[in-house]
Amino acid sequence: MDSIVKETLEAIKTECGPDFIKYWEVQPHQYGVEIKSSGIAHVPSYLFTQQKARLVTINASRIQFNKIELMYIFSLEKILKNFIVILRTWIPANNSSIKSITPLIPAANFFEREICEMVGVEFIGHPTPYRLILPYEWPKVS
Amino acid sequence: MSAKKNQEPIEIPTSEIKRVLTVPIGPFHPALIEPVFLTLHCDGETIIEANIKVGFSHRGIQHIMEKRNYNRNIFIAERVCGICSNHHATTYTGCVERLLGVESEIPDRARYIRTIFLELERLHSHLLWLGVAADLIGFETLFMHSWRDREAVMDLLELISGNRVNYGMQKIGGVRRDIPNDLIPKIRKMTREVKKIVSNIASQALSDRIVESRLKGIGVTTSNDARRFGVVGPVARASGLNIDSRKDSPILAYDELDWKICVQKDGDVLARLVVRVHELFESLSIIDQSLDKLSDSSSNEIALESLPPIESGIEALFKSEPPRGELAYHIITNDTACPERVRIRTPSLINNYAVPSMLKGYTIADAPIIFGSIDPCLSCTDRVIFIKDINGNKTKQLSLRELAQNNIKNFRRLNS
Numbered sequence: 001m002d003s004i005v006k007e008t009l010e011a012i013k014t015e016c017g018p019d020f021i022k023y024w025e026v027q028p029h030q031y032g033v034e035i036k037s038s039g040i041a042h043v044p045s046y047l048f049t050q051q052k053a054r055l056v057t058i059n060a061s062r063i064q065f066n067k068i069e070l071m072y073i074f075s076l077e078k079i080l081k082n083f084i085v086i087l088r089t090w091i092p093a094n095n096s097s098i099k100s101i102t103p104l105i106p107a108a109n110f111f112e113r114e115i116c117e118m119v120g121v122e123f124i125g126h127p128t129p130y131r132l133i134l135p136y137e138w139p140k141v142s
Numbered sequence: 143m144s145a146k147k148n149q150e151p152i153e154i155p156t157s158e159i160k161r162v163l164t165v166p167i168g169p170f171h172p173a174l175i176e177p178v179f180l181t182l183h184c185d186g187e188t189i190i191e192a193n194i195k196v197g198f199s200h201r202g203i204q205h206i207m208e209k210r211n212y213n214r215n216i217f218i219a220e221r222v223c224g225i226c227s228n229h230h231a232t233t234y235t236g237c238v239e240r241l242l243g244v245e246s247e248i249p250d251r252a253r254y255i256r257t258i259f260l261e262l263e264r265l266h267s268h269l270l271w272l273g274v275a276a277d278l279i280g281f282e283t284l285f286m287h288s289w290r291d292r293e294a295v296m297d298l299l300e301l302i303s304g305n306r307v308n309y310g311m312q313k314i315g316g317v318r319r320d321i322p323n324d325l326i327p328k329i330r331k332m333t334r335e336v337k338k339i340v341s342n343i344a345s346q347a348l349s350d351r352i353v354e355s356r357l358k359g360i361g362v363t364t365s366n367d368a369r370r371f372g373v374v375g376p377v378a379r380a381s382g383l384n385i386d387s388r389k390d391s392p393i394l395a396y397d398e399l400d401w402k403i404c405v406q407k408d409g410d411v412l413a414r415l416v417v418r419v420h421e422l423f424e425s426l427s428i429i430d431q432s433l434d435k436l437s438d439s440s441s442n443e444i445a446l447e448s449l450p451p452i453e454s455g456i457e458a459l460f461k462s463e464p465p466r467g468e469l470a471y472h473i474i475t476n477d478t479a480c481p482e483r484v485r486i487r488t489p490s491l492i493n494n495y496a497v498p499s500m501l502k503g504y505t506i507a508d509a510p511i512i513f514g515s516i517d518p519c520l521s522c523t524d525r526v527i528f529i530k531d532i533n534g535n536k537t538k539q540l541s542l543r544e545l546a547q548n549n550i551k552n553f554r555r556l557n558s
Contacts, residue, residue, distance in 0.1 A: 027240055027458045054385070055372055056459070056470050057487035073459060073472060073487075077390035084459050107372025110495045133197035 001025070004080055008051065009033070012085070015046045029082040037089045037098055040072075044087065045104040047074050053085065058111040060119045066093050068121060072101070097122040162190070165506060169198045176518060178494070180501075180509070187505045192498035196491075207484040212238050212314065212452065215481070219471075220308045222486060225267045228259050229464035230486075231312040236393060237460035237471040238314050242450055249443040250395075252316035254436040257395040259303075259311055260462070261425040261432070265336065266295040267465035268418045268425075271517045272347060275415065278511045279356050284346050291339040298332050301325075316445025326437050333433075337426050344419045357412035361500040361512035364409055371496040374489045375467020376421065377516050380406045380413035387463040399431045411515040418517075421465075466490055466517050490518055 012033055013020050019039030026032045035043055047053040053074035061069050072087040091098050100123035102109045112123040113132040123129065131138070163184045169177040177198035183191040203222050207215045219234035220227045239245045269292040276284035296306050302321055303309035311317050321329070347353060363373065368381035378385050386403045388396040404420035406413035454477040461470045467489030476482035493516040500512050 026456070030459055032457075054369075056461070056468070057472065057485060059472050059483065059485040061474065061483040071472070073470070075390070075461075077385070081389075082391045086457075086459070105372075106370045107492060107495070110491055114491075131197075132195065133200060135197070 002080060005029070005031070005083060008076065008079060008083075009085075011051070012043065012047070015050075016043055019043070026084075026086060029080065030084040030086065032086045032088055034088045037070075037091050040070075040087075040089055040101065041099045044072055044074075044101045044108075047076075047085065047087070048105050051076055052078050055105050055107045055111075056084075058108060058115060060115045060121060062093065062119065063090070067091070068093050068096050068119060070098065070115075070121070091121070096120055097124055099124050100126040102126050102128075167509065169195075174510070174513070178513075178518065180497075180513065182501065182506060182509060184506060187507070189501045189504055189506065189509065192501040194494055194497055196494060204484050204486060208481055211479040212481065215484075216312055216314070219486075220310070220312075222488070223464075224307055225270065226263055226464035226466065226469070227308045228263050228311065229462055229469055231309075232256055232260060232394075233460055233462040233469050233471045235312045235314050236462070237458050237473050238452075240458040240460055241452055241456060241473060241475060242314070244315060244446060244449060247446060249316055249441060249445065251320065251436065251439050251441060252444050253394045254432045254439065255317045255321055255444065256312070257399075257432045258321070258429055258436070259299075259309065260394070260464075261428045262295060262299055262302075264425045264465045265340075265422060265429075266292050266299070267517075268422050269295065269340075269343065271418060271465070271514075272343060272415075275511065275514055276347075278514045279353070281350070281353060284343070284350075284353075287346065288343055291336075291343060294332065294336050294339055298329065298336065301332070302329070313445055315449050316443075318445070320442070320444045321436060323437055326433055330430075330433060333426060333429055337423075340422045340426065344422065347415060347419055353415075354412060357410065357415060357511070358408075359410050359412075360504050360508045361411045361515055362409045363496060363500055365407070367496070367499060368409065371499065372492050373467070373496045373516075374492055375463070375465070375517075376414050376417040377467065377493050377496070379404060380417045381409035382407040385468075387461045387468045391461045393460070393462060395432060395435065396428075398435070399428055401428050401431075411511060414515045464489060467493060490516070494518060 009023050009031060013023065016035050016039050019036040021034040021036065023031055023033045048055065053076045056073040056075050059071040059073065063069050067090045069088060069090045074085045074087065076083040076085060098121060100112055102112055103125060109128065110132060112126055113129065115121050116123060116129065117132060117134045165182040165184055167180040167182065168174050169179045179195040181193040182189050203218060207218050210218065216231055216235060220231040222230045236245065239248065269288050273285045273288035276288060299309065300306050303311050303319060311319060363377065363381045365382040368378050368383050374385065382405060384403055384405050389403055401424050404417045404424065406416050452475055454475055457472065457474040459470060459472045461468055469489060470487040472485040473481050474483040497513055497516060501509055504512060
């Protein structure tokens with residue numbers, strides 16, 4: 001692992017504090033960082049403002065029928081070529097709500113609205129939680 | 143649930159405006175290239191607020207890909223978008239190769255052929271956009287010249303692959319068809335012709351005073367806004383962001399070749415035009431260099447003969463740079479022959495989000511070219527999952543045949 005990558009991951013770990021769980025290498029130069037869902041309130045913002053990371057996308061996947069895993073994919077290409085951090089957290093499927101990062105990172109707006117409609121996750125504090133892809137008449141996903 | 147509740151409400155920024163006129167454009171409208179619903183809230187001619195609604199060409203691509211095996215998915219990935227079909231196929235196969243751990247073993251010849259195809263696709267896409275943009279501002283001569291001359295690039299693609307839209311060139315581990323060495327002189331001759339054509343088009347587009355006065359200073363996105371909205375591709379580069387996946391996450395042969403990122407600082411529609419025109423020349427340079435490398439290549443191998451089995455529970459992200467901006471595929475595997483999750487982040491999805499902010503403060507007449515300046519691709523934007531059964535309240539998937547039958551029924555009902 002490059003020293004600059006190690007340094008960045010340790011800085012993320014420090015920022016996470018008690019919300020940090022683990023980090024590991026997913027692919028060369030691509031790292032998964034697992035955190036508790038409460039960490040979403042401050043860690044993406046730290047990556048965006050302090051590490052100058054770029055939000056590539058947010059991915060959501062239903063695992064084990066009772067959990068929804070959220071993956072916030074950040075590109076830190078200005079630190080090192082190909083450097084990707086996948087911030088992962090999971091929330092229970094029966095109470096699928098999490099704090100929105102759109103007020104801090106506007107680029108997340110469409111991703112969160114898409115996940116809200118497709119997977120049924122409620123993003124608390126989203127500034128424009130309206131229909132994006134599904135028709136306006138479509139029943140709310142439960 | 144009422145439809146109104148789900149609509150984005152109007153937020154008027156000042157109390158001094160006496161009357162607000164709401165102009166709905168779309169989803170199908172002559173001023174729009176593809177289906178999208180723009181709502182412009184105007185004070186006289188000036189747009190004070192804008193909303194965008196997408197989802198009108200939603201096909202459920204990601205869900206479909208999770209139900210098919212890795213080889214069959216190349217076919218689906220290629221059909222996400224008609225313009226950058228090869229970028230989708232290359233990015234998907236690259237992501238699977240990364241999952242298999244064979245990315246560094248791809249034969250050189252395959253890497254150069256893939257690079258040539260990606261750049262040819264950029265050429266024809268930018269020429270297409272130039273034509274569309276010229277049409278939107280009423281410059282019909284440039285529109286016709288651009289689309290006529292784009293045919294030269296399409297002929298080149300057809301010569302190499304046999305196809306004009308979905309080239310069917312990619313496979314996991316390499317490419318399906320070689321570019322034989324005896325064909326390279328002919329391709330060089332054709333690229334020289336294309337270079338002449340591109341020079342002619344570029345001089346028409348960049349030296350015209352009317353184009354400049356029509357496009358300068360409209361649809362401005364500042365560098366700070368571009369970063370906040372996360373825009374990518376020529377839109378980001380026109381706003382001064384020096385980002386390009388080909389440099390930042392080099393794939394294929396890009397890091398072996400000599401080329402530059404084109405960056406402008408103004409952030410307006412003219413800057414986006416200038417970036418795209420410069421990229422045409424860079425693409426031609428990349429193709430020339432790739433052809434040199436291809437002719438020097440001694441090996442005839444174009445694909446790996448055998449591939450290892452895919453591991454369960456691993457993931458990979460793979461990025462490329464289609465004409466519209468960064469494309470990312472994120473694939474997670476499971477213990478079956480199909481992926482657990484496929485996430486496609488297309489450039490148009492993120493660029494569309496910046497459109498309302500670009501429109502604010504400009505006139506209704508500017509709206510089509512401002513929206514067109516991001517080179518919107520709505521088939522890229524809408525990819526996801528459900529089809530609703532109109533007869534019941536249940537959500538279910540319909541087969542293509544059922545969907546077609548429903549469409550025919552609706553068509554007959556409307557015309558009876």
